Amino acid sequence: MPLAVEAKGLVKRYGDRAVVDGVSLAVPEGAIYGVLGPNGAGKTTTLRMLMGILEPDEGSRTILGHERPLEMSQQIGYLPEERGLYPAMTPREAIAFLGALRGLSWAEGRARADQLLAANGLGGAARRPIRQLSKGMAQTVQLLGSLVHRPRLIVLDEPFSGLDPLNQSRLEALIRAERDRGATVLFSTHVMGHAERLCERLAIIAGGRVRFEGRVDEARGRLAARVHLITRASGGPWRTALPADAVSGVDGWRFELPAGGIEPLLQQLIDGGAGIESLSIERPSLHDAFVAIVGAEAAAEEEAA
Amino acid sequence: MNRIVLRAMAVLARRDFIATVVSRTFLLFLIAPIFPLLFGLVFGAVGAKVGHDVHASRIAVIAPQETGAAMVEAQRRIADIGGSAAGLMLSPIPPGDNPEAQARALLSGKDAPAAVLVVAGDNARLFGSTGSAANFREPVAWLLDEARRDIARGAHHIPNPPPRRITLVETGISAAASPRDLTTLAQGAQTLLFVLTLMLAGVLISNFVEEKANKVIEVLAAAVPVPVIFLGKLLAMLGSSLVGVTVWGGTAALGLMLFLPAGGPPLPVPAVGWPLFAVLSLLYFSMNYLLVGALLLGIGAQAASIRQIQTLSLPVTMAQLLLYGFAASAIGDPDGPIGLASALFPFSSPLAMIARAAALPDIWPHLATLAWQALWVAITVGLMARAFRRGVLKSGPVRSSRKAAAAT
Numbered sequence: 075m076p077l078a079v080e081a082k083g084l085v086k087r088y089g090d091r092a093v094v095d096g097v098s099l100a101v102p103e104g105a106i107y108g109v110l111g112p113n114g115a116g117k118t119t120t121l122r123m124l125m126g127i128l129e130p131d132e133g134s135r136t137i138l139g140h141e142r143p144l145e146m147s148q149q150i151g152y153l154p155e156e157r158g159l160y161p162a163m164t165p166r167e168a169i170a171f172l173g174a175l176r177g178l179s180w181a182e183g184r185a186r187a188d189q190l191l192a193a194n195g196l197g198g199a200a201r202r203p204i205r206q207l208s209k210g211m212a213q214t215v216q217l218l219g220s221l222v223h224r225p226r227l228i229v230l231d232e233p234f235s236g237l238d239p240l241n242q243s244r245l246e247a248l249i250r251a252e253r254d255r256g257a258t259v260l261f262s263t264h265v266m267g268h269a270e271r272l273c274e275r276l277a278i279i280a281g282g283r284v285r286f287e288g289r290v291d292e293a294r295g296r297l298a299a300r301v302h303l304i305t306r307a308s309g310g311p312w313r314t315a316l317p318a319d320a321v322s323g324v325d326g327w328r329f330e331l332p333a334g335g336i337e338p339l340l341q342q343l344i345d346g347g348a349g350i351e352s353l354s355i356e357r358p359s360l361h362d363a364f365v366a367i368v369g370a371e372a373a374a375e376e377e378a379a
Numbered sequence: 380m381n382r383i384v385l386r387a388m389a390v391l392a393r394r395d396f397i398a399t400v401v402s403r404t405f406l407l408f409l410i411a412p413i414f415p416l417l418f419g420l421v422f423g424a425v426g427a428k429v430g431h432d433v434h435a436s437r438i439a440v441i442a443p444q445e446t447g448a449a450m451v452e453a454q455r456r457i458a459d460i461g462g463s464a465a466g467l468m469l470s471p472i473p474p475g476d477n478p479e480a481q482a483r484a485l486l487s488g489k490d491a492p493a494a495v496l497v498v499a500g501d502n503a504r505l506f507g508s509t510g511s512a513a514n515f516r517e518p519v520a521w522l523l524d525e526a527r528r529d530i531a532r533g534a535h536h537i538p539n540p541p542p543r544r545i546t547l548v549e550t551g552i553s554a555a556a557s558p559r560d561l562t563t564l565a566q567g568a569q570t571l572l573f574v575l576t577l578m579l580a581g582v583l584i585s586n587f588v589e590e591k592a593n594k595v596i597e598v599l600a601a602a603v604p605v606p607v608i609f610l611g612k613l614l615a616m617l618g619s620s621l622v623g624v625t626v627w628g629g630t631a632a633l634g635l636m637l638f639l640p641a642g643g644p645p646l647p648v649p650a651v652g653w654p655l656f657a658v659l660s661l662l663y664f665s666m667n668y669l670l671v672g673a674l675l676l677g678i679g680a681q682a683a684s685i686r687q688i689q690t691l692s693l694p695v696t697m698a699q700l701l702l703y704g705f706a707a708s709a710i711g712d713p714d715g716p717i718g719l720a721s722a723l724f725p726f727s728s729p730l731a732m733i734a735r736a737a738a739l740p741d742i743w744p745h746l747a748t749l750a751w752q753a754l755w756v757a758i759t760v761g762l763m764a765r766a767f768r769r770g771v772l773k774s775g776p777v778r779s780s781r782k783a784a785a786a787t
Contacts (some may be wrong), residue, residue: 088773125601127772144604148383152601158594162398174390177383214599376500 075102078138078258079124085132086119086160093119093280096133101260101275102212103226106253108269111279112368117262118155120279121231123150124260136206138227146227151220154220155231155262157213161205164213165191168204172219183222190218210237217245221252228252230261234268246272247249259347270360280368290360297358299331305348312346315339321353387603389610392618395586399619409623412578421638432500434565438515439485440471441478442498445537445693447471452534453525467518474499479548482506486550494519501542508648512549520545560647565734566708568660572733573703576667577696579620582670584679585688586612590681591771600772606764613672613760617665624664632646650740659736664754667729671699673779674726677763681770706730713738722748725755745785 079101101107111117122128123301124135125142137143143150159168161239168313169190172185178186191200194214213236221228230249234242249259249272263269269276270290278286278293286293304326305312317339320329332339337354343350358366399405440447450468470492475481482495486506494507494515505512505519523541530540546727590596599608649656675695682688709718713735721731722744732748 092679122597127597128601129768144602147387147602152598152603154594154601156594156597158590158598159397160394160589160593160595160624171390171394172598175387175599219598235394287440 075104077136077333078103078105078232079103079107079135079260080136081120081124081133084120084123084130084135084176086116086123086128087131092282094123094130097125097277097279097282097284098133099277099284099287101258103258104256105274106251106259107261108273109260109279110264110266110269110276110364111262112264114277115264115368116282117264117279118231121229121262122208123258125229127151137304140271148189149226149365151176151223151225153217153220153228153230155235157216157236159204159216159219160213162203164203165196165207165211165218168215168377169219169222172216172286173222174259174379176223176225178223186222187218190222194218194248201335208243213237214241217248218279221248224255224257226257228257228259228261233261234263234265243270266359266361266364275328278364279369285367286363288334293360293367294358296363299358301327301329301336302333302352302354302356303343303348304351304353305327305343306351307347307349310347312343312348315342315346326352384604384607388607388614389764390598391603391608392615395612395615396618399615400622401532405619409626412623412627416627416631417634436515437468437470438519439482439492439495440469440498441470441474441481441495442541443537444471444473445535446498446541449526449535449541450522450535453522453529457521457525458662464655467515467522469522479504479506482548482552496545498523498541502546503544504548505543505548506548506550508550512547516545516547556673561650561738562710564649565737566707568656568737569703569707569710569730572660572667572730573663573699573706575620575624575664575700576671579623579778580616580668580672580675581692581696583613583616583675584682584692586676587680588685589690596771604764605768605772606760609673609676609760609764609767612676613669616672617668621665631650649737651736651742651745654738660733663729663733663736663748666749668754669756670726670729670752670759672765673759677759677766679742680763680767702727703730706734710734710738723751725752725759728752728755728768 077100079099080100081097084094084097085092097116097120098106099109099120109117109120115272119128123130124137124143126137134141135143138146138149138336140146147230162173163171163359166184169187170178170180173186174180175184188197188200191197196211196214196218199207200209207215217230217233220230228249232244237245246268249261253259259272261272273290275287275289276293277284302325317325317329317332320327336353340350340353403548442450447469448471450469454467454469461486472481472485474497478497480498482497482504483506485492485495494505494512496519497504497506503523505516507513507515518701523543523545526535527543529535530537577579587596590599599692603611651659653700676697679688682691705717705724706721707730709721709731712718713722713731718731718735721727722735728748729752732745736745
């Protein structure tokens with residue numbers, strides 16, 4: 075499959091510190107691709123290098139087949155992490171301005187702005203100065219500004235931050251709609267839920283390096299499924315059947331799904347008189363995979379954030 | 380630059396131009412200099428009336444004694460009424476054997492009159508330098524009419540009344556302007572250019588504050604190369620400044636027409652002639668604005684706060700004064716070492732060259748230096764954009780595709 079974005083060994087140093095240290099990504103055309111990582115992992119710096127805002131100290135990138143991203147500016151939409159709009163402009167003018175910067179005519183930009191604003195519940199605010207809008211509304215305006223020219227590649231840096239749950243759902247729908255239109259969507263986040271629901275592929279970055287690159291199910295597949303067992307009997311011969319990593323808690327036993335599957339274990343527990351009250355197999359979430367991949371330390375940082 | 384980039388630059392320039400011009404503060408910006416200008420004109424008009432004998436334009440009249448006397452009397456009579464003829468001071472001179480040669484000698488001599496009227500029989504010719512002589516045609520014709528009426532009323536007994544038609548004889552560019560006049564003109568033009576640039580380009584030092592404060596800069600930098608952002612901003616502010624200059628210039632012209640109908644003391648004609656001098660003034664103002672503006676924009680873009688910008692303003696103004704001093708020191712000798720150096724040094728070049736346009740008639744140095752200055756605008760914008768990428772965006776230089784491939 076052709077790649078919309080291909081990065082090879084990107085390095086960015088500030089002083090002696092490598093903020094991004096050899097990041098390689100391959101984003102297939104038409105995919106929704108997530109860049110996940112804890113705060114300070116190097117996600118934004120990576121995206122800025124992909125957009126040509128920053129030049130990498132080492133490595134190379136190809137965006138829609140071009141080595142210089144600005145050459146493809148008209149086919150790229152970008153929402154930066156630090157949102158920025160001219161506060162005196164109206165949403166309609168701001169969207170048309172962002173479209174004009176990417177090659178759209180002003181008239182077409184205004185017409186599409188009207189459509190986009192109406193479709194996203196901002197029709198009534200189209201001609202009010204942005205300074206009078208709420209933060210979430212302004213953020214939506216900027217997002218629409220990055221989509222108005224119908225780009226082939228949409229790069230969104232932390233697009234969900236600052237949005238209420240309703241607008242987050244709306245944004246998820248918008249991202250899917252853009253993918254269905256044929257666009258490639260690349261977005262960064264440190265919220266696993268969005269990535270899990272949206273992404274076909276993802277990269278997990280921590281400490282400036284890619285720790286994982288692949289499909290969501292592959293990331294989850296890095297961890298074994300876990301078994302949660304609740305028995306009526308507290309002791310008996312069935313206990314010897316439990317795996318060595320089984321841990322008892324107030325709500326029963328937890329352990330990794332044995333390599334041989336659940337059936338042999340289930341038979342031994344029944345034969346040993348465990349009196350099974352409930353047994354469930356819990357597939358690891360992306361969050362679990364993320365924690366395992368990035369490490370407990372990074373997970374703690376994420377929790378704190 | 381390709382069409383797409385040029386279009387993006389136009390989009391940025393349009394945004395900045397509209398944001399600047401369509402605002403209440405711009406109205407204040409436009410009005411502010413008009414009041415001192417109007418007051419100056421009003422008081423100037425009063426002063427001109429009080430002391431018009433001192434400052435009036437001197438016209439030598441080579442004519443028979445009676446005709447000259449009739450014109451002088453007519454001029455005195457209408458002086459109090461006002462109008463274009465009120466600002467003239469007539470000096471009757473008896474005609475010699477060759478009045479035309481006499482007129483030309485007067486115009487090229489020391490303390491030359493603004494124009495010379497030669498009346499011989501039914502022939503009246505007004506001699507003066509190209510561009511300047513025509514200004515006196517109408518008031519002199521008025522005086523001749525008045526003198527003729529006086530003669531018709533019997534106030535003077537002259538067998539041949541002065542003629543009705545005046546033939547204009549232009550004696551060449553700046554023939555009437557002495558070297559001292561041209562030096563004064565050069566100083567005036569240079570000072571005006573400097574003051575306008577100082578007043579108008581100064582705002583560029585804080586021009587990036589809005590984008591940095593609003594975080595818009597990242598959106599712009601992701602869509603357009605940084606040098607294009609710089610050029611867009613520069614052109615927008617140049618456009619706003621030209622609006623200001625046009626409004627002020629128009630107001631000044633209107634004020635002159637209202638308060639000084641005689642036009643005040645005549646200006647010496649610049650060596651290259653008024654039309655070309657006006658065009659060169661516009662071009663040199665634009666170049667000076669773009670050169671100084673690119674520097675100010677770049678320096679201001681590096682500043683992290685308004686406080687830093689305020690602190691930077693004084694050294695920046697001092698540097699501009701130094702450049703002005705450098706260019707001004709070459710006025711007397713534009714082809715000397717300092718003159719050439721100030722014309723070649725890009726940041727003093729527009730100031731030096733406008734002074735040269737006032738004093739010397741050759742055109743090609745202007746074409747060459749305009750191209751040179753345009754090149755330096757591009758170089759300065761490029762350097763400032765690179766500094767911005769490094770210092771503010773924390774990016775490295777844009778690498779060529781070959782280098783990037785080799786590094787991988």
